Amino acid sequence: MSTALETLKSRLADVNALHSAVALMDWDQQTYMPHGGADARAIHTSTLSRMAHEMFVADETQKALQGATPEGPDDEALLRVVKRDLELATKLPSKLVEEKTRLASVAHEEWVKARAENDYASFAPTLARMFEIAKEEADHLGYTDDPYDALLNQYEEGGTAKDVRAMFDAIRGPQVELVKAIGGQPKVDDSILYGDWEEAKQREFTLMLIKEVGFDLERGRQDTAPHPFCTGWSIGDTRLTTRFKPYIGSAIFGSMHEAGHGVYEQGSPEKWDLTPLAGGVSLGVHESQSRLWENIVGRSLPFWKRFFPQLAEKFPVLSGLGAEGYYRLINKVEPSLIRVEADEVTYNLHVMVRFEIESAMLKGELDVKSLPDAWNAKYEEYLGITPPSDADGCLQDVHWSQGSIGYFPTYTMGNLLSYQFWTKLQEDLGDTDALIEGGEFGKILGWLRDNIYVKGRSMPPKDLVQHVTGRPMDAKPYLDGLKEKYSDLYGL
Amino acid sequence: MSTALETLKSRLADVNALHSAVALMDWDQQTYMPHGGADARAIHTSTLSRMAHEMFVADETQKALQGATPEGPDDEALLRVVKRDLELATKLPSKLVEEKTRLASVAHEEWVKARAENDYASFAPTLARMFEIAKEEADHLGYTDDPYDALLNQYEEGGTAKDVRAMFDAIRGPQVELVKAIGGQPKVDDSILYGDWEEAKQREFTLMLIKEVGFDLERGRQDTAPHPFCTGWSIGDTRLTTRFKPYIGSAIFGSMHEAGHGVYEQGSPEKWDLTPLAGGVSLGVHESQSRLWENIVGRSLPFWKRFFPQLAEKFPVLSGLGAEGYYRLINKVEPSLIRVEADEVTYNLHVMVRFEIESAMLKGELDVKSLPDAWNAKYEEYLGITPPSDADGCLQDVHWSQGSIGYFPTYTMGNLLSYQFWTKLQEDLGDTDALIEGGEFGKILGWLRDNIYVKGRSMPPKDLVQHVTGRPMDAKPYLDGLKEKYSDLYGL
The missing domain is CATH 1.10.287 (Helix Hairpins)
Structure with missing residues (x-):
């Protein structure tokens, strides 16, 4: 029995x-x-x-x-x-789940068309229904303060709108200020990074990079897909995808990003393999790992002191830049319209716009008709630019059409947590620049594994952050980190 | 309701x-x-x-x-x-299925080891148990005349040992005679077909071939695997694999073979997609399609009159052969030890040995201890050669270790049926040499689709053969076909 x-x-x-x-x-x-x-x-x-x-x-x-x-x-x-x-x-009643699934499939088609034709009005009624469904979902899931809490909790256990507001309140001012200060400096010309880069060489180079930082290719692989992602079946089989674009950084930083998700999955304890305790604990913490490897390690100067010679060997046209020159160009900051193409400094401002809008929509403080204007006003306020069209504005992301409402803030949580974890890692390991330049990624990965990956899903994400760093999620390490890096880069 | x-x-x-x-x-x-x-x-x-x-x-x-x-x-x-x-x-009682599954996994490891070490004795007890299980299976499945009937029926609906014996009786004499007659002729030197062929070029060439003969790459693909196979999920997604070896024919004829299975699956009626009526009707009929495209089309002179120039362009070292010379070499007949490397003429003799042995084992007329001697005696009798070791003899095939007993004859059924269907196709379409040389594969494929593929699994295989050719399976077209082709090739 x-x-x-x-x-x-x-x-x-x-x-x-x-x-x-x-x-x-x-x-x-x-x-x-x-x-x-x-x-x-x-x-x-x-x-x-x-x-x-x-x-x-x-x-x-x-x-x-x-x-x-x-x-x-x-x-x-x-x-x-x-x-x-x-x-x-x-x-969630299965009737609601079914309606949402059906609507999402219709909405996706309508969204693709509306974006292509810059026709927000045609998509608005479907979007309105999707937000109604999100409200109904929140009611079924239950909440105390804010319907947003119920939705966010699905993606980030224990996350609340209050946390998210506090997070954005903490970074809004300093980030906008930093962007403005950078905007006052001479523009960086990174046009040399755009070209017809040979795919096979990009593949070889990115495979070398992800292997060097510790992604185990005996227990994983990398393929090509239209949109990069990381997926897996066991700690023995975790797979990344990447894509090749005219910007040389696309495949490189996309690969580092997905490899960050990948090493997290590969570092999950064997005893929990194939059970609900395996893998990453939440979207925010997962994103902290991808952003850590992509931005803190991958866009650092010591990283390119180590790897630029190999990049220049594959693509000699870049060799004149040197590691320092290349480092400057890949960290170019410029307010832009499209979130997925945003640099490290402006990225969160894009997320903030989305959170504020979806939050207001859920509360009935904003309706779908007014959404494009609200969107454009916030882009002007936070980024200093106005989208010339809804296609480049409120129609750019796929998420709401899929019914993923209450999800965007996990991107910013990931950014903040990446620096918060890194700061603690530096306290424990010392001179991380030397480790990176020396290629001692095993020490960095070992720290992350022993402190984060080894916990799988066994602790709620908030407990994990407290356990690892001794405090709740905190914007300070992130703001300090950005300020230090970009003051130096832009001579502020 | x-x-x-x-x-x-x-x-x-x-x-x-x-x-x-x-x-x-x-x-x-x-x-x-x-x-x-x-x-x-x-x-x-x-x-x-x-x-x-x-x-x-x-x-x-x-x-x-x-x-x-x-x-x-x-x-x-x-x-x-x-x-x-x-x-x-x-x-089949689930206890028996479970034991067989477990034994098969052990047996596979033992078989690999025994083959590598040429140590039949270590594998014999497991093989004995596998044959006992096969007997028990036959008892559970039920039969009238011969336990073999119950086993074969799993692979080939309605197939009986009596049919198989009649089939082998019909071909044994003429095949052995043909092999002997060819053996009396000067040896063909095909050493030029062995080399270090560039994989990418082989891939391009074989992809071109399978596309030309009608395998739809919008509804299928070809990848690399250690052992070539064909698999699929719908008429919209049927996949082949191939492999690259030092013999130039390996990838070419392997690809044609798998594409033959593939076009059968792709030609299944849309209305039955994803139901038990979809796909090929039996192993024998499926094999008839792969062998038809591999041997009757792919190893014909008109086929190489059409495609040799493109082959020679990719591999200029072959260009001196010309289409006729190449045709001669790829149809070289020589008794050999290993079934999967056998030529078209000797292939069935290998199958015959296996059938006769598994049939005698099931009836208790032969025991595992005597199997290697029985094997070697039959190779001497039918092929005129004696295996120097069990590794090259009775240990060469994986099938019995997997418990696939009663399966081998479907290979020979496929060979016979390929010529039987082809003869009828020729009656209907006329000059098939001209069609092949002219690249009009659509007409050939169209006939196969309209007469065979369109039936899916809706008719039992015997009914299908009768329906398409107006008679039961018959060795005559096959024997006539081989005799004509090889008399000409070897000047008999």
Whole structure:
């Protein structure tokens, strides 16, 4: 006779196998699947997703969870995580989930068209319904202060609108000021970084980089996809994708970013492999790791003192820049319209606009009709530029059309946490510039693994931040870090 | 309220999604999966296979099948096919299936080791148990005349040992005679076909070939794998793999072979996509299509009159051969030890040895201890050569270690049927040499599609052969075809 705990674990293993199948089907669709496979793939993934959901929320799972007696701290953590996941999965009525799924698929098509034709009005009614659904979701999930809390909590356990506001209040002033100060300096001409870069050489170079920083290619791989992502099935199989663009930094920093997600997944404890305790704890913490490797390590001067010679060997046209020159160009700051192309300094300002708008929409303080004007006003206020069209303005992101409302702030959390973790790492490891220039990435990765990755999902993200850094999420290390780096770069 | 037929179809769709997941996981494992993913992959595929099996044999499926009322001939065919599949799936006790699965995994390791060390004795006890299991399987599946019938029927519906014996009796004498006659002629020196052929050029050339003959790369792709295979998920997504070896023919004829399987799958009717009626009807008929494109088309003179110039352009070292010279070399006949490297004429003799041995083992007329001697005696009798070791003899094939007993004859059925179908095709289309040399493969493929592929699995294979050619499987077209081709080649 199985115990309730064994029954629970066995059901979770079945659910894990189904999710793994869907994840492989998604990976395959974005990398290798021939065009003609799309219809069948949609049927297969939706069928398997439904089966996984049915199996997870079934009475048998609920009963097994209720009856399960933990046999130690790992089991306690498992039960806590499963209880949370199960509550989230069951609180939303399946009718609402179904409507949202159907609407999202329609909305995506409408969004693509509206963006292409710069026709916000055609998309507005669907967007309005999507926000209504988000409000209904929040009601079903439940909240005390703000409907936003219920939505954000899905992506970032325990995250609240209040936290997010405090976070943005802390950085808004200094970031806008820094952007303005940089704007007063001479413009950086980085046109040499644009060209027809040979794909095979970019691939070799980025593979070398991610391997050097510690992404294990025996337990992972890198492929090409239209939009870079990281996915995986076990600590033995975590995969990245990248893409090749005319800007030489696209593949390089995109690869470093995804490798940051990848080393987090690869560093998850083996004992939790294939269970709900495996992998990264939240979107914010996950993003802190990708941003740490992309920005703090990858866009640093010591990093390029180490790797610029190899880059210049592959692309001799760049060799005249030298490591220092290249470092200057890849850290060019300039307010721009498109979030995904924004530099490190202006990035959060884009996120802030989105958070403020989605938050106001949820509260009914802003309606879809007024959204484009509100968007443009905020771009003028925070970035000093006005989008010439809605296509380059409020229609640029895919997220709301998918129903991902309450998700944007995790990008900024990741930015802040990357510096907060790094500051603690520096306290423990000392001269990180020397480590980076010396290629001793194993020491950096080892610290991250021992302090963060090894916890998997066993601690809620807020507890993890407190545990690792001795304090809650804090903007200071981030603001100090940016100020130091860019004052030096721009002679402020 | 759903009808029983609707319930059945819905359950079959779920089973199809699960099988698709396992097939994608298998494809991925053989093409792109990093080494470290193997353990998790084994867990995921076995979990999903178990779920698919449980869902298929469940009472709900059985009841839905019993209660289903067909609404037309398609439904009638569906119910017939599902009834057969379900009977096969339920007749074997799960305890036996489990033991076989476990033994197969042990046996595979033992077989690899035994082959590498030429140590048949170490593998013999496991092989003995595998044959006992095969006998038990036959008992559970049921048969009238011969336990072999029950096993073969799993691979080839309605196939019997009697058919197989008649087939081999019909070809044994003429094939052995033809091989002897060729052996009396001067040896062909094909050493120029061995070399260090550039992989990228081989890939380009084989992709061009399979596209030319009609494999649709919008609905399929070709990757590299250690052992070539064809797999798929829908008529919109059928995939081939190939491999690159020092023999120039390996990738070329391997690709043509797999593309033959591929065009069969791609030609399945859209209305049956993702249902049990989709795809190829049996292993024998499937193999007839791969062998038709590989041998009858791909190893013909008109084919190389058309494509040799492009081959010589990629590999100029071959250009001196000309189409005729190349045609001679790729059709070199020579008795050899290894089945998978055998030429068209000697191939069936290898299969015959295996059938006769597995058949005698099942009846208890031969024991595992005597197997190597029996093997070697038959190689001497049919091919005129004696294996110098068991590694090159009875240990060469993976099949028995996997428990695939009763499967080998489908290779020879495929060879015979390829010529039988081709003869009928020639009656209908006329001068096929002109079609091939003119690159009019669409006409050939069109005939195959309209006469064979369009039937999917709706007719049992024997009925299909009768329907298409007006007679049961028949060795004459095959023997006539070989005799004509090789008499000409070897001046007999």
